[in-house]
Amino acid sequence: xxxxxxxxxxxxxxxxxxxxxxxxxxxxxxxxxxxxxxxxxxxxxxxxxxxxxxxxxxxxxxxxxxxxxxxxxxxxxxxxxxxxxxxxxxxxxxxxxxxxxxxxxxxxxxxxxxxxxxxxxxxxxxxxxxxxxxxxxxxxxxxxxxxxxxxxxxxxxxxxxxxxxxxxxxxxxxxxxxxxxxxxxxxxxxxxxxxxxxxxxxxxxxxxxxxxxxxxxxxxxxxxxxxxxxxxxxxxxxxxxxxxxxxxxxxxxxxxxxxxx
Amino acid sequence: xxxxxxxxxxxxxxxxxxxxxxxxxxxxxxxxxxxxxxxxxxxxxxxxxxxxxxxxxxxxxxxxxxxxxxxxxxxxxxxxxxxxxxxxxxxxxxxxxxxxxxxxxxxxxxxxxxxxxxxxxxxxxxxxxxxxxxxxxxxxxxxxxxxxxxxxxxxxxxxxxxxxxxxxxxxxxxxxxxxxxxxxxxxxxxxxxxxxxxxxxxxxxxxxxxxxxxxxxxxxxxxxxxxxxxxxxxxxxxxxxxxxxxxxxxxxxxxxxxxxxxxxxxxxxxxxxxxxxxxxxxxxxxxxxxxxxxxxxxxxxxxxxxxxxxxxxxxxxxxxxxxxxxxxxxxxxxxxxxxxxxxxxxxxxxxxxxxxxxxxxxxxxxxxxxxxxxxxxxxxxxxxxxxxxxxxxxxxxxxxxxxxxxxxxxxxxxxxxxxxxxxxxxxxxxxxxxxxxxxxxxxxxxxxxxxxxxxxxxxxxxxxxxxxxxxxxxxxxxxxxxxxxxxxxxxxxxxxxxxxxxxxxxxxxxxxxxxxxxxxxxxxxxxxxxxxxxxxxxxxxxxxxxxxxxxxxxxxxxxxx
Numbered sequence: 001x002x003x004x005x006x007x008x009x010x011x012x013x014x015x016x017x018x019x020x021x022x023x024x025x026x027x028x029x030x031x032x033x034x035x036x037x038x039x040x041x042x043x044x045x046x047x048x049x050x051x052x053x054x055x056x057x058x059x060x061x062x063x064x065x066x067x068x069x070x071x072x073x074x075x076x077x078x079x080x081x082x083x084x085x086x087x088x089x090x091x092x093x094x095x096x097x098x099x100x101x102x103x104x105x106x107x108x109x110x111x112x113x114x115x116x117x118x119x120x121x122x123x124x125x126x127x128x129x130x131x132x133x134x135x136x137x138x139x140x141x142x143x144x145x146x147x148x149x150x151x152x153x154x155x156x157x158x159x160x161x162x163x164x165x166x167x168x169x170x171x172x173x174x175x176x177x178x179x180x181x182x183x184x185x186x187x188x189x190x191x192x193x194x195x196x197x198x199x200x201x202x203x204x205x206x207x208x209x210x211x212x213x214x215x216x217x218x219x220x221x222x223x224x225x226x227x228x229x230x231x232x233x234x235x236x237x238x239x240x241x242x243x244x245x246x247x248x249x250x251x252x253x254x255x256x257x258x259x260x261x
Numbered sequence: 262x263x264x265x266x267x268x269x270x271x272x273x274x275x276x277x278x279x280x281x282x283x284x285x286x287x288x289x290x291x292x293x294x295x296x297x298x299x300x301x302x303x304x305x306x307x308x309x310x311x312x313x314x315x316x317x318x319x320x321x322x323x324x325x326x327x328x329x330x331x332x333x334x335x336x337x338x339x340x341x342x343x344x345x346x347x348x349x350x351x352x353x354x355x356x357x358x359x360x361x362x363x364x365x366x367x368x369x370x371x372x373x374x375x376x377x378x379x380x381x382x383x384x385x386x387x388x389x390x391x392x393x394x395x396x397x398x399x400x401x402x403x404x405x406x407x408x409x410x411x412x413x414x415x416x417x418x419x420x421x422x423x424x425x426x427x428x429x430x431x432x433x434x435x436x437x438x439x440x441x442x443x444x445x446x447x448x449x450x451x452x453x454x455x456x457x458x459x460x461x462x463x464x465x466x467x468x469x470x471x472x473x474x475x476x477x478x479x480x481x482x483x484x485x486x487x488x489x490x491x492x493x494x495x496x497x498x499x500x501x502x503x504x505x506x507x508x509x510x511x512x513x514x515x516x517x518x519x520x521x522x523x524x525x526x527x528x529x530x531x532x533x534x535x536x537x538x539x540x541x542x543x544x545x546x547x548x549x550x551x552x553x554x555x556x557x558x559x560x561x562x563x564x565x566x567x568x569x570x571x572x573x574x575x576x577x578x579x580x581x582x583x584x585x586x587x588x589x590x591x592x593x594x595x596x597x598x599x600x601x602x603x604x605x606x607x608x609x610x611x612x613x614x615x616x617x618x619x620x621x622x623x624x625x626x627x628x629x630x631x632x633x634x635x636x637x638x639x640x641x642x643x644x645x646x647x648x649x650x651x652x653x654x655x656x657x658x659x660x661x662x663x664x665x666x667x668x669x670x671x672x673x674x675x676x677x678x679x680x681x682x683x684x685x686x687x688x689x690x691x692x693x694x695x696x697x698x699x700x701x702x703x704x705x706x707x708x709x710x711x712x713x714x715x716x717x718x719x720x721x722x723x724x725x726x727x728x729x730x731x732x733x734x735x736x737x738x739x740x741x742x743x744x745x746x747x748x749x750x751x752x753x754x755x756x757x758x759x760x761x762x763x764x765x766x767x768x769x770x771x772x773x774x775x776x777x778x779x780x781x782x783x784x785x786x787x788x789x790x791x792x793x794x795x796x797x798x799x800x801x802x803x804x805x806x807x808x809x810x811x812x813x814x815x816x817x818x819x820x821x822x
Contacts, residue, residue, distance in 0.1 A: 135415070137376040154395055161374055168370070178615045179663040183726070184650035184679040199665070207661060208711055211371045218372035221328050221364045221386035222432065226356030232392045233383035233400070 014060030015241065017135040021144035023242035028132040034253035035124040041113055044120035046256040051127035052238030061134050069134075073126045081119030085111050138163050140234075147236050154225055161215050165208055172204040262736075271796045277439040277472040280304040280327070287322055287331055288686070295497055296322040299341070302491060302502035306346075309466045309473040309486055314493030315520035315745040316717060318475045322497070324444040327474060328364040329355035342385035345440055362390070363433030367445040369425035378404070378420075379413035381428060385436045403435035404428075407461050421453025422601055427461055441465060442474045445504075449741070451601040451771050457481065462486065478745075480524040494519040520747030527742025556575040559636045561626035561733045561765040562589040562612065568620035569788075581607040582618065583788035591634040591763040594756070596779035596796065603785040605769045609736050612767065613655045614641025626765075627652045627723065634733055648822050651678050654732035658739040660723035661712060666677060669714070669722055670694045671708040677729040686810065692729055701725040701755060717748035724755050731759065737768045753778055770798060776800060 016024065031051070035044045055061060088111035090096070100107040133141065142160045145151040155193075177200065180186075187196035281303045288295040289637035297319035304310050312320050325331040332339045333355040345362060359631035364436050366372045374382040382400045391399075404410055407427040412420075420428060426446055433441065433545055443462060447455040459482050466473055466486045484490075490508060492500035492515070500519070501512045569582040582604050589595055610616040612621055624638030628651055641653055641712040657663050666672040673694040681692075701721045706714060711722055720740065727735065738757070741749040753775070760766055768779060776782055783800040784792035792799055 016475065016690060139376045139380050143682075157374065160376075164374070165371075175657060176663045178610075178613070179655065180656070180665055181615075181646065182649055182653055182655050183663075183665055183676045184646060185665050185675060186646050186679065203662060203664065213368065214368060214371040215374070217325075217330060217334070218366050219353070219374055219384075220334050221330055221359065221366075222385040223356050223359045223436070224384075226388060227354075228356065228388065228390045230387050231392065231396075233380060233387055233393065233396050235393060261593065 011194045015136070016054070016131065016245070017060045019133075019135070019241050019245045020148060020238060021136055021141040022148045023238065023245050024132045024135070024159050027142075027246050028128045028251050030246075031128050032125060034257055035049035036119050039114065039117055040261065041117040041120050042261050043256050044117060044124045046259070047252070048127060049078070049130060050252045050256070051124060054131055055134075057126065059131060059135050061130070066130065068122075069130055073122060077119045077122045077126075080122060083115075084118040085115030088114050090114060092218060117238065140236075143232060143234055144236050145234055146230075148238065153230050157219075157224070161219065165211050165215065168179045168211060169208050172207050173200065173235045176200045176203050210256050228231050277307045277470065278311075278345075278348075279306045280440065280472060280474070281344045282341070283343075284341030285326070285343050286321075286338075287319070287326065288338045289322075290336040290338070292337075295319075296337075297326075297493075297501075300491075300499050301341075302499070304472060304474070304489060306472055307469050308488040309475060310489045311483055312474065312476045312491045312493065313480070313494045313516060313521055313523075314500075316496055316743070316748060316797040317497070318519070318521070318713070319492035319497035320493065321444050323491075324364055324442045324474065324476060326350060327358075327440065327442050329354060329358035329361045330364075331354065355536055356389070359438075361438055362440040362442060362583050363436060363438035364442045364444065365426070365429050365433055365446050366605065367448045368431055369422055369449060372429050373417050373425060376411070376416055376418070377413075378415045378417055378428060381417055384429050384434050385432055389436065392412055399435050399437075403431040403554040406434055407431045407456070420467070422450045423455060423457040426450060426458045430461060437472055441471045442476075444476050445478060447477065447479055453600050453677075455482075455771075459483070463517040473808035480661065484524045484526060487760075492516045492521075508669060509636035517746075520745050556762065558591040559626065559634055560588055560638070561591050561634055561636070562587070562767070563624045563638055564588075564608075564612065564621065564822075565567065565623075566621035567608075567611055567618040567623060569604075569611060581788055582611065584621065585785075585788065585790055586621075586791070587783060589596065589767060591733075591765055592760055593781065594760060594766040594768060594779045596768050596776045596782045597785065598770060598776070598782060598799075599791075602787075604788040605785060606738070607788075608785070609655065609738060609767070609769060612641065613653050613736055614644060625652045628733045628762070628764070632762065634765075646718055647680065649725070650680060650730050652733050653736065654727040654734070655724050655736045656727070656740055657736065658742050661717045663723055663726075664711040664719075669698060669703055669709050669711055669725075672711050672722055672726045673697050673729060676726065680730055689691065691694045694729070697728045700758075701728075702751070710738055716743050717745075717751070720744060720748065720752055721755065724752065725764045726758065728759065731762055731764060733761065733764060735764055735766045737766060739770055739772070740768060741770075741772060749774070773800060 031047050035047050055066060056063060085107060086105065088108075090108050091106050093108060093110070096108045096110065098106045098108055131227035138160055146153055146156045161250065179232040180196070180200070187193045279504075282300040282564055283295060285300040286295055287297045292631050300323070312323060314320050322331060322334060325335065326343055327345065328349070329350060331337065332351055339351055345358065348358060348361065350358060373381055381735065382403050383396050386396045386399060401410065401413065402411055406739055407430050409424065409427055409431060412424075412428075417425065417428065446462065448459050449728060450458060459479070463486055465471060469694065475483055475486065476576050485506060487505040489503065491502050492504045492508075492512065494500050494515070500515045501508070503512070508527055510527070517523045525645060554564050564587045567582050567585045568580065571579045571581055585604070586606065587595075598610065599605055607616065611618050612625070614623075614625070625641045626634060626636050626638055629635040639651070640654070644652065655663070664672055674692060674768065677692045695704065695707055696709050703718060703722060703723065714722060737756075743751050756766060758820065768775065776796040776799065782792065782796045783790055784799065785800065
């Protein structure tokens with residue numbers, strides 16, 4: 001959740017906040033594609049640098065909160081990098097000198113490069129997600145998808161409703177854990193823990209479904225999905241900023257791929 | 262494909278419409294008994310109707326029928342007729358009814374859709390395909406009507422409960438309905454939120470621009486707004502429909518017998534300026550508790566200068582508890598009150614050991630093997646898992662979140678089973694889960710899934726689960742939330758029984774009706790104790806503004822007529 005903009009976060013108006021969400025989405029997709037088509041770490045490094053520059057200069061997001069938003073990915077980045085290095089097939093190549101060798105573990109420069117490439121790609125994915133979703137709230141994204149990509153209302157605003165329920169699920173999860181601790185219920189072993197997590201999940205899903213039902217009723221009571229063509233309070237037009245953003249993102253992606261390594 | 266657009270019938274000839282029910286009944290699909298049976302009344306245009314009845318009397322179903330969710334969105338079996346002005350509800354598509362009738366629900370957090378205030382208000386207009394120019398004029402006007410002018414760019418999740426509920430009202434008003442239906446609009450709000458929301462409703466009532474149907478359990482505040490009352494019993498049948506001022510003692514007695522709260526003006530004893538059900542009033546003296554209770558004895562809970570800081574966020578570092586000290590003795594029940602954000606939840610979490618205070622200390626006693634409370638104060642956040650259950654119990658506002666088993670019997674036995682599995686052989690007390698269920702009025706439900714019980718049954722089960730291994734300190738968050746008078750009396754009676762063993766109980770609540778049943782009231786504001794004393798003293802002069810709803814009846818601004 002934390003990669004997606006929290007509506008709590010005050011965003012100061014800036015270039016990217018005026019770009020329609022779908023234009024940001026298209027630009028972000030270009031970068032994601034560019035970062036996964038090669039296996040070396042150079043392209044993701046270039047894209048990561050470009051992403052940081054865009055975040056600093058045009059996103060309107062307070063920079064001190066970027067590390068916090070990346071934090072959930074931190075574990076994935078770290079563990080995937082380490083394991084990719086350790087388990088890389090390149091380590092088995094005896095013709096290359098090892099950088100490091102202890103016992104059965106042998107690490108070659110090629111393995112390090114491949115591992116970094118994996119980790120850096122996730123960094124790019126994280127930063128790009130922030131660039132795409134950070135500068136405006138989820139409502140804008142839904143508006144934009146409906147108005148510009150003709151996504152059906154029921155899907156887009158239904159998803160928006162689901163996003164509203166999500167934070168409550170996180171809260172419920174901690175309450176359920178607390179209740180079990182206080183009741184002295186403890187799971188033993190891996191199987192016990194899995195069963196325990198399953199039980200807790202059932203409880204929060206029941207609560208989430210009840211909440212979602214209430215929200216759906218409230219939406220229907222206000223005429224949602226009443227068979228009338230919806231109008232839009234906030235009109236989103238594709239303008240020069242949007243085309244400029246997409247063109248620039250494409251140029252950066254191509255440059256990252258083509259420039260000499 | 263969308264059906265072709267059709268124009269709604271002329272809905273607003275002149276002024277608000279009447280509401281007329283004739284033999285109205287409804288049974289939800291899959292339920293054995295009807296939610297509403299044989300309602301027959303006529304509410305004249307522009308009048309305010311207050312609907313009273315116990316849990317399960319079909320109040321919410323009536324609200325849903327007025328806006329067309331019943332029978333058009335929800336499945337079930339319809340009987341009789343309901344008319345809003347010239348529109349026949351069963352024969353009118355929900356969206357035409359929606360043009361006319363606006364419904365405000367109970368929980369502000371599950372009726373707001375959008376992330377921004379102005380988008381939220383516009384939502385209902387977008388759904389009806391209104392032009393942008395019309396919306397641009399209507400949105401600020403609707404916000405102004407509920408006192409939220411200038412809130413347009415705010416994020417909805419930064420609003421207080423009262424602000425959210427006023428926003429929900431704006432989202433309904435913006436479509437210019439001529440009938441307004443409020444389904445327990447203040448039930449989830451703290452006292453300031455309740456006050457500001459009721460004040461808006463009162464203003465709408467005073468303007469006479471709408472026919473209003475109000476379902477509200479804060480009777481003393483709501484009754485002065487009502488022209489007429491509709492009384493329902495626990496089977497969804499009509500007890501009476503009458504002008505609010507002409508409800509006789511016998512009619513009120515029927516309502517009382519159904520388990521509902523009854524306005525003080527009609528019946529019931531007075532205590533500290535608060536409506537108290539007759540059963541409660543008979544058993545208790547103000548400040549002395551209700552049942553027999555052991556002499557206040559050993560200290561079972563001691564918090565000393567507890568400080569809790571939440572990590573810095575956008576609004577900076579937040580101090581949730583600011584040097585709070587509190588002591589509770591065995592057999593003592595303390596009511597903890599205060600507006601949202603005053604620190605009540607944080608206090609419960611700290612006392613339960615789920616959050617370690619940033620500063621100060623907390624100690625919790627235990628019930629010894631002999632069943633007697635023992636002082637032996639320990640830091641709850643450092644207890645071993647097998648030591649916790651004998652010291653601390655916590656019941657959430659939503660009892661479902663605390664359930665750990667798949668049957669009521671399993672729920673009652675769970676804590677005891679967990680304890681036994683750790684002390685093999687050392688414990689041979691008989692664990693009579695079925696006996697406990699019987700005492701809690703749940704004997705016939707022993708094999709039921711806890712999630713399928715009614716609200717009141719779930720509440721009683723959450724307490725029954727704490728009986729076989731009673732904790733020394735029982736923490737309760739709104740233990741009577743959503744219950745009618747009968748349910749409240751039942752829960753409070755069970756709490757009395759549990760307290761008779763010497764348990765200390767900390768009861769956090771927004772409901773002033775529970776306070777006369779407490780030995781002490783502790784009021785919090787911004788993380789500090791601002792009042793600590795007997796309930797009658799608190800109820801006479803609550804320390805924070807607006808004082809209205811805590812007092813007898815309500816503040817003058819709310820009492821219109």
